């Protein structure tokens with residue numbers, strides 16, 4: 001009896017297990033089918049435009065939307081694929097799924113200006129903000145927002161005074177002359193008696209921008225141009241920038257976002273961050289002490305920024321510590337180092353590719369500098385050289401793409417985009433689009449300048465024979481005047497590049513110092529530039545060129 005009871009129990013428990021297994025199997029199948037249905041739905045959605053009537057690129061990923069396509073294969077082509085190749089040819093509008101977020105991309109300079117002038121808010125992407133914080137610190141201007149951003153932005157803006165610019169002009173000229181002299185020295189010291197030397201131009205420009213940054217901002221001469229060697233600060237910074245790009249590029253790599261795990265990459269990140277930050281903080285501490293004891297007359301823009309930020313903060317009952325000033329310094333170095341050095345490298349490349357423009361630029365520089373008797377007081381003294389830099393920025397914008405979040409409902413070409421919509425502004429594509437510039441892929445400085453209309457009396461020595469071209473002047477050249485509203489390399493509006501004036505001063509002056517004493521040639525007529533996007537658009541191979549002394 002007991003046996004039969006137990007066999008009954010066991011057969012009923014077997015059958016209930018079988019029922020449970022059946023239910024589980026049906027449940028799992030239903031869940032999988034539901035998931036598949038959801039994924040199919042999302043995939044279908046990723047194929048359709050988030051904004052009816054606006055074209056979108058095909059093959060959106062069901063979860064990541066067009067983001068994987070925007071990365072491939074080298075950044076530039078992905079952005080071109082999504083923001084240009086499928087854009088409406090009349091309006092330049094293109095719709096994009098950034099994961100499940102609808103985004104509108106614009107190509108018209110007028111639309112870009114309208115968005116940038118109206119919106120200072122950047123889209124809130126937590127993972128980007130996290131990596132920016134780990135790279136540059138919590139008070140980095142690039143990802144800060146609201147009142148906090150305003151406080152530090154105002155402090156930086158107020159510290160970039162005309163007096164500071166004048167002093168930085170002297171520093172930049174000194175750095176430009178040191179670099180030229182070091183290259184002349186390297187040419188003389190060659191054992192093979194050759195009159196030329198082959199060098200990578202981009203690292204040389206990085207040496208110059210590092211020297212300018214540290215002398216202008218912290219008041220120290222790190223002598224990169226004198227030694228023709230990239231300083232540890234610059235190489236450490238490049239490591240951190242590469243790490244930022246690597247970590248942000250793979251959001252599914254958990255270890256890349258968890259900086260506290262003791263992996264070798266995280267340990268090296270922590271060590272390098274410490275090296276860079278200790279360097280800045282040590283110099284800030286020393287500079288502050290010297291200032292209190294009045295023992296230094298060195299210019300130190302960081303101290304000015306600190307003072308200005310304390311003043312702004314005190315007005316709202318807050319304070320500013322040295323860590324925050326260090327974060328600002330990190331941001332300024334990141335924002336100004338690769339951008340300006342890439343611009344200079346691309347400019348020298350473009351000049352070597354266009355001998356006529358090179359010759360005109362050199363003539364202007366020689367006229368202004370004379371037999372080394374003239375001095376450069378600012379970029380306005382060299383309008384043609386400045387126009388050459390504009391064309392370089394237009395054709396090779398160091399910043400490829402920026403984003404804004406609309407602060408109010410906005411109508412573009414009859415489409416209404418709600419407040420909060422994310423907008424992509426592909427700066428390089430905007431500047432290379434025929435809806436904004438005629439012959440957009442041609443290097444034509446005469447879009448921006450024309451031969452001077454000054455009277456002969458006025459054309460004394462040390463003066464350029466060129467002047468800015470007004471936007472209504474259609475007579476002085478066969479090309480239409482440059483559209484200043486579509487020159488967006490420095491962005492526009494409240495959140496534009498705060499270092500724009502310094503960058504233009506740096507680019508024009510360093511270029512003038514170099515071209516006055518040296519000649520640059522392509523390594524071979526068939527040499528083709530290979531741009532890469534390492535956060536900033538830059539020459540992938542360092543840009544090898546042949547350097548000669550000018551007679």
Ligand code: HEM
Nearest residue numbers: 141332335336339340343399402489490491497498499503
């Ligand atoms: C050719 C050189 C440069 C180019 C093309 C350039 C371009 C830009 C662009 C496009 C932005 C806007 C970024 C965005 O909206 O996400 C920006 C922002 C910024 N730039 Fe530059 N930049 C250059 C040089 C410099 C220099 C020399 C400095 C300072 C020393 C600097 C400091 C900054 C800062 C702090 C921001 C953030 C501003 C804010 O968000 O309020 N830049 N730059």
